Amino acid sequence: MRVALLLFAAIALAMPSVATEPDATNAPVTFAPMIKEVSPCVVTVFSSRTMKEPGIPGFPGSENDPVLRRFFGDRPEQKQRGLGSGVVVRADGYIITNNHVIDAADEVKVGFADGHEQYVAKVVGTDPKTDLAVLKIDPGQRKLSAIAFADSTKVDVGDLVFAIGNPFGVGQTVTMGIVSAVGRGVGLADYEDFLQTDASINPGNSGGALVDSRGRLVGVNTAIISPTGANLGIGFAVPATLARGIMGSIIENGKVIRGYLGVNIQPVTTELAKMLKLPSEDGAFVGDVQEDGPAAKAGIKAEDVIIKVNDAPVSDARHLRLMIAQMSPGTKVTLTVVREGAEKTIEATLKDLAETEGRTGKKGSPRDGQKSTRGALGIRLEDIDDNLRRRFDIPRELKGAVITEVAPGSRADEAGLKSGQVILGINRKPVESGQEAADALDQGQGDVLLRIWSDGARFYLVIRREVGK
CATH class of the missing domain: 2.30.42.10 (PDZ domain)
Incomplete structure (x- = not known):
């Protein structure tokens, strides 16, 4: 893999003066002592998994064909390797990292910045809902340093932070920035309360430490937003207080209990x-x-x-x-x-919390001959019969009007209505048939409040009518 290295000329910029103690010298401010203390707590996580070629090129389904397999032989296995970072959280060998760093791995190893020795790591437990995982190594004669946790609920926008990890596998690297936002939810995990930072985070940093100016863990670096895959100054870290709770539950119970x-x-x-x-x-x-x-x-x-x-x-x-x-x-x-x-x-x-699988409706188009009503807002409505219940997996006890078609570009389409959803009520009044729902939509004035059933969940949705309606 070719790696392009860009060299930039250093430009001296006028910087605001830094407040110092009365007896301080004019020496530049440095965070080197803090970095030296906390760096041994950050590790590189190596993962690998065995992947088998799916079949013989040009012969779909050949992986299950004994004749072709006998003629061409079995396809070779390949090793897929991954690299991320982790943080030592207990001196007896517990390490926290991201779930996506070790997901589906056959083997996980951990390396430290000061040597080439790697330690086999056991996956104690994972939590995909927060993208966290806990590993355990036997350090042997090595004395581990565990990172100190900060109370991340007290972190504020503008606080100075440092990201420590192994980006692109070049070796342990420290970058500096500030907390750009707190309490971010960006759709990367089920449970999110991300700290956002402009400290440079790149592939390989995942699972590494985001620390404050005192070297305390404020977050576990997790993701970036970038169209290129490289840092653009928008990085996200799982807050340390949330990570600590997840870690404790995994270590104590082997899983997260919510x-x-x-x-x-x-x-x-x-x-x-x-x-x-x-x-x-x-x-x-x-x-x-x-x-x-x-x-x-x-x-x-x-x-x-x-x-x-x-x-x-x-x-x-x-x-x-x-x-x-x-x-x-x-x-x-x-x-x-x-x-x-x-x-x-x-x-x-x-x-x-009961772990239940979501129900998925079976999408389809309206059947020929099925009685349907074109309602206002660009939706086709039908009574719920046995065929529609089977097709869209609608519970037997549910009453309402099922949406079987949504006109592209309509108000309903813009609001997110989809085929297979059921309208249970309009403007806080229940409806039990397609015609009843259509009449209510045609007769109403102003915005419309719908109560919707969709894939086992009920929710409310407001649809804005055209101007003048």
């Missing part, structure tokens, strides 16, 4: 707040409540807005998911909700 409230939640959009006359866009809007779940037993209802958990404000739906997930099953929580314009306090006891 709290479960039993609500389907969504953001409070501007349109939703306006339609439901909500006081603000803060909080998590409850689209549905799981039957027999903690929320249902406590009295939480659809259309409630959860604004606090144990007096801690809830900023949005992602924030609530993260808050609940970090609590243990059996924890009693006090929820503050807004219902019909008034605040209400409800106590609930969390359960263990």
